[in-house]
Amino acid sequence: TRSSDLLSKGNCNPTPYIVMVGDPGTGKSTVVEKLTGQTGRSSSDSRSWTKTAEPFWTYDGTMVISDTPGCNAIDDKMEQSQWIAGAINFMPLSKILIIVKAEVRQDTTIKTLEYYSDKLIQLPDELIGVLVTHMDQVMYDDDSIKTVIKKKFGIDDVVCTQLNDPRHKLIAKIKKACEGHKPQKLTVDSALFLKLFDIRESDRKPLKLIAKEVDLFNSVKESFDNIRDNYKGKDLVDLLFEFQAWMIEQIEVIQKNFCTELDFDFMGVDADLQAGYCALLTNQLRTVIYGIRIETE
Numbered sequence: 001t002r003s004s005d006l007l008s009k010g011n012c013n014p015t016p017y018i019v020m021v022g023d024p025g026t027g028k029s030t031v032v033e034k035l036t037g038q039t040g041r042s043s044s045d046s047r048s049w050t051k052t053a054e055p056f057w058t059y060d061g062t063m064v065i066s067d068t069p070g071c072n073a074i075d076d077k078m079e080q081s082q083w084i085a086g087a088i089n090f091m092p093l094s095k096i097l098i099i100v101k102a103e104v105r106q107d108t109t110i111k112t113l114e115y116y117s118d119k120l121i122q123l124p125d126e127l128i129g130v131l132v133t134h135m136d137q138v139m140y141d142d143d144s145i146k147t148v149i150k151k152k153f154g155i156d157d158v159v160c161t162q163l164n165d166p167r168h169k170l171i172a173k174i175k176k177a178c179e180g181h182k183p184q185k186l187t188v189d190s191a192l193f194l195k196l197f198d199i200r201e202s203d204r205k206p207l208k209l210i211a212k213e214v215d216l217f218n219s220v221k222e223s224f225d226n227i228r229d230n231y232k233g234k235d236l237v238d239l240l241f242e243f244q245a246w247m248i249e250q251i252e253v254i255q256k257n258f259c260t261e262l263d264f265d266f267m268g269v270d271a272d273l274q275a276g277y278c279a280l281l282t283n284q285l286r287t288v289i290y291g292i293r294i295e296t297e
Contacts, residue, residue, distance in 0.1 A: 006013050016063045016178045017055075019087045021120075021133070022099030023112060024069075026134035031099065032056065032067040032166045035174075055090060058171055066090065082276040085188040085196070087181060089283050092183035094158065097131045097174070102145065102160075117153045122192060129157035129186060130175050136162035180235045189214060193280075206262055206277045210238065213254050214284045220247070221288050244292045251285045 020028045034038055055066040088096070098116040103109045112243040113130060120128055132145055142160040142169040149158050157177035161170055188196065193207060224243055231239050258264075258281055264274040 006018055008103050014092070014108070016094040016175060016184055018063060018095045018097055018174060018178070019066045019067070019068060019084075019090075019093065020097050020099050021068055021084060021116065026099045026101045026112075028099045029067050029130065030247055031133065031161070031170070034067055034165075035059065035063075035171060037063050038072065047067060049158065055087070058166065060171065063171065063175065064091070077207050079171075081196075082280050083192070084278060086283050088186055088188050089197050090185060093127060093259075094178040094181060094183045095125065095129045097129045097159070097177075099133060102134045102140075104138055106138075106140055106148065113149065113153065117155070119196060123186070124184065125154065126181050127186070128155055129159065130155055131159045131161065131174075133161055134163065135160045135162065137275060140152060156186050170239075185287075185290060187284065189284060194289060195296075209258060209261065210277070210281045210284065213286065214256060215255065217285050218288050220250075234261045240292060240295055247289050247292070251282060254285060255282060 020032065037059045045201045055064050057064055059115070068084045068087050095222060100109050100113050103112075109132065117128070119271050120129075130149055132142075135142060135145075145160065146158045149155050149206055157172045159170075159177050161173070189211060228236065228239065255278060258276075259278065262274075262277075264278070266274050
């Protein structure tokens with residue numbers, strides 16, 4: 001079921017969290033619909049139908065899956081990149097599954113995977129996996145494509161699926177791919193964002209400002225960490241709650257200053273883009289106080 005409480009619920013236990021990335025039309029959203037029971041996210045259109053990243057619980061409540069816009073989508077590339085970055089930052093990450101469609105020519109499938117493997121090379125190897133869809137439409141088998149992917153990219157965790165695979169079977173395959181990997185809290189900050197996504201020069205000013213604001217926010221958190229050892233018991237608990245409340249207030253102040261400095265008015269054709277920048281900033285600021293939130297729950 002869709003839930004605005006996924007983050008807090010997910011923080012309480014090592015729930016596997018999987019982010020799916022890939023070209024439009026590879027079957028990402030179809031897979032998400034199968035796993036979660038959600039509808040209306042997939043489309044037969046070759047352009048990207050999914051416009052936002054959104055996390056969902058699987059139908060059995062054992063995993064959280066985030067669908068994302070197509071990385072190389074024709075329209076709104078910057079907004080889509082921001083949604084993908086936000087999905088990666090959302091909660092401790094078990095696996096980024098690169099979704100590729102099994103093509104008649106196996107080397108075509110590998111070529112698509114090569115693009116994403118190169119793009120995600122900045123991320124830890126153990127977080128990267130592959131999900132190959134439409135295996136019922138090709139002549140080669142699962143072991144064949146897994147062997148090629150392992151040999152060329154060094155990726156061990158490969159899930160192959162057919163259109164008629166039942167969802168419990170697909171969930172089991174994805175869980176197995178996550179076994180032995182402790183979820184990692186990964187932060188896509190502005191510097192990493194620039195490395196992961198192809199950014200226009202006009203987009204660099206807001207990203208640089210985001211990096212500056214997050215660095216300042218993090219320095220405040222580090223100063224707090226240096227003094228908190230002087231407090232014990234109830235005094236420490238009270239201090240944690242007070243500091244968290246103050247930092248949350250500061251997020252709103254930073255948001256306002258950010259929008260003012262960049263003259264954001266959230267109107268016209270740039271409204272969605274401006275909202276995306278604000279979401280990226282807010283997500284990174286909240287990540288800074290992630291540990292405090294855990295301690296106060």
